[in-house]
Amino acid sequence: MSERSDGRKFDELREIEARANLIKRANGSGYFRFGSTSAISAVYGPVEMHPRHLSDPRRAFIKFRYNMAPFSTKDRNRPGPSRRSIEISKVIKEALSAVIEREEFPRAGIEIYAEVLEADASTRCAALNASSIALAHAGIPMRDLVASCSVGKVNGQIVLDIAGEEDTEGEVDIPIGYVPSENKIHLLQMDGIMTKEEFKKALELGIKGCKIVYQKQVEALKEIFKTFESEEVNE
Amino acid sequence: MITEIDKNYIREIIATGKRADGRKFDQYREIEIKKGYVKNAEGSALVKIGETEVLVGVKMEIGEPFPDTPDEGVLMVNAELTPIASPEFESGPPNENAIELARVVDRGVRESGAIDFKKLCIAPGEKVWMICVDIHVINDSGNLMDASSIATVAALLDTKIPKIEDEEIKRGEYSGKLELKNIPIACTIVKIGDRLLVDPDFEEESVTEGKITIVTIDDGSLCAIQKSGIGGFTPEEIYKAIDISIEQGKKIRDKYFR
Numbered sequence A: 001m002s003e004r005s006d007g008r009k010f011d012e013l014r015e016i017e018a019r020a021n022l023i024k025r026a027n028g029s030g031y032f033r034f035g036s037t038s039a040i041s042a043v044y045g046p047v048e049m050h051p052r053h054l055s056d057p058r059r060a061f062i063k064f065r066y067n068m069a070p071f072s073t074k075d076r077n078r079p080g081p082s083r084r085s086i087e088i089s090k091v092i093k094e095a096l097s098a099v100i101e102r103e104e105f106p107r108a109g110i111e112i113y114a115e116v117l118e119a120d121a122s123t124r125c126a127a128l129n130a131s132s133i134a135l136a137h138a139g140i141p142m143r144d145l146v147a148s149c150s151v152g153k154v155n156g157q158i159v160l161d162i163a164g165e166e167d168t169e170g171e172v173d174i175p176i177g178y179v180p181s182e183n184k185i186h187l188l189q190m191d192g193i194m195t196k197e198e199f200k201k202a203l204e205l206g207i208k209g210c211k212i213v214y215q216k217q218v219e220a221l222k223e224i225f226k227t228f229e230s231e232e233v234n235e
Numbered sequence B: 001m002i003t004e005i006d007k008n009y010i011r012e013i014i015a016t017g018k019r020a021d022g023r024k025f026d027q028y029r030e031i032e033i034k035k036g037y038v039k040n041a042e043g044s045a046l047v048k049i050g051e052t053e054v055l056v057g058v059k060m061e062i063g064e065p066f067p068d069t070p071d072e073g074v075l076m077v078n079a080e081l082t083p084i085a086s087p088e089f090e091s092g093p094p095n096e097n098a099i100e101l102a103r104v105v106d107r108g109v110r111e112s113g114a115i116d117f118k119k120l121c122i123a124p125g126e127k128v129w130m131i132c133v134d135i136h137v138i139n140d141s142g143n144l145m146d147a148s149s150i151a152t153v154a155a156l157l158d159t160k161i162p163k164i165e166d167e168e169i170k171r172g173e174y175s176g177k178l179e180l181k182n183i184p185i186a187c188t189i190v191k192i193g194d195r196l197l198v199d200p201d202f203e204e205e206s207v208t209e210g211k212i213t214i215v216t217i218d219d220g221s222l223c224a225i226q227k228s229g230i231g232g233f234t235p236e237e238i239y240k241a242i243d244i245s246i247e248q249g250k251k252i253r254d255k256y257f258r
Helices: A083-099 A123-137 A165-169 A196-234 B004-015 B096-112 B144-157 B235-256
Strands: A016-020 A028-034 A037-048 A061-068 A108-118 A147-154 A157-160 A172-179 A184-194 B031-035 B043-049 B052-063 B074-081 B121-123 B127-139 B160-165 B168-177 B185-192 B195-198 B211-216 B222-228
Touching (some): A016 A123, A016 A196, A028 A123, A037 A123, A061 A123, A083 A108, A083 A123, A083 B096, A083 B222, A108 A123, A123 A147, A123 A172, A147 A196, A172 A196, A184 A196, A184 B096, A184 B235, B004 B185, B031 B144, B031 B235, B043 B144, B052 B160, B052 B168, B074 B096, B096 B144, B127 B144, B144 B185, B144 B211, B144 B235, B195 B235, B222 B235
Parallel strands (some): A061 A108, B074 B127
Antiparallel strands (some): A016 A028, A147 A157, A147 A172, A184 B222, B031 B043, B043 B052, B121 B127, B185 B195, B185 B211, B211 B222
């Protein structure tokens, strides 16, 4: 089996770092990094919904923004929303909305913001992962976390978590958002040509990756309560 | 607006294996394609799927290539959810739904390899043809994604490349046709209860628990996927949706584009 440009195995994720509780004034916050792709997310809410006319008498309204820092990419990324970032914000918002118990907060708004700090492929996956952590940290009732990673086809081979040259030279890129407890896919996009059989293989590999991501998210959340416990004991 | 009682009716009837309008789960509403609908556009098509109506116009412009692809033409897709089409649409700049619609149609065409962008180069690094596709939604009665995608492909097949005289476009005179090497067909599948249906009308769209658009090409391969809206799919449901999209893509391609 041929090696990948950064020496990883075809089914190997980059190094992962997941953390919670980094933004003091947010109700919840999270950070997620795959190699040199990183994103930080904050949750504010439930808050009173603005603008008022968007408030839903049956459930909370979820606001989500995906944004790339201007210095996160090789060429400077012009600040402000782009068509790409609006589409990404929409699909991430929908994935998170599906797991949040929105009926618990009728008329309210829950604001989720994700900032990509460093971009080296799979930025929407990192943003989704960080935001899941932030929501759980904020204590928003959720059915589960959404775990996300990408799979791709590079030189005809199906690989997990594409990065670097693989992103520009690869044939196919598939970001996946997966909810392990329900075995459901809540985010799925694909561009590039693939047969049905290849896609099946890719999705299976992606789900395997998402399960690893999920473990890291859970560990990050457990970590904050560990600190809390030890402080209690010291007192 | 669809009332809760109507929504329940749609859910209940689908759970019994039927649809409110009598269609089968894998049956599209009647599709009608009229090419060359707009004279001033280099290519155009009006597509109806049932009562859903989308008009697509293609304008060919001369522009500068992107620096990383100096010898390739440019494809731009924009969608306008005009306020005439639905009480939910408002005038103003495109919202996230319009942007998603345009970007998924764009991805389907681009990734299918249908357009040979190198053939659209006029002077490398300086001048290339820009294919400007504008999707105008006239009537939203559900499944705008497939209607827009079919209309875009039909309009591109109708597109003629204008003559250039003294470095200016000579409108109304043509040097040739835009060639498509592939016919990408988008098929949108929704989940209602535990059933998968194609071509949802707007009433069915109001009760969907998941929506996925899969674009297939001539050889039955996939070239783009977009899961959209709130609600997830199990991997098995996705594989089933892929089989449906390959079958429906072939049917539509054979019936309307051969």
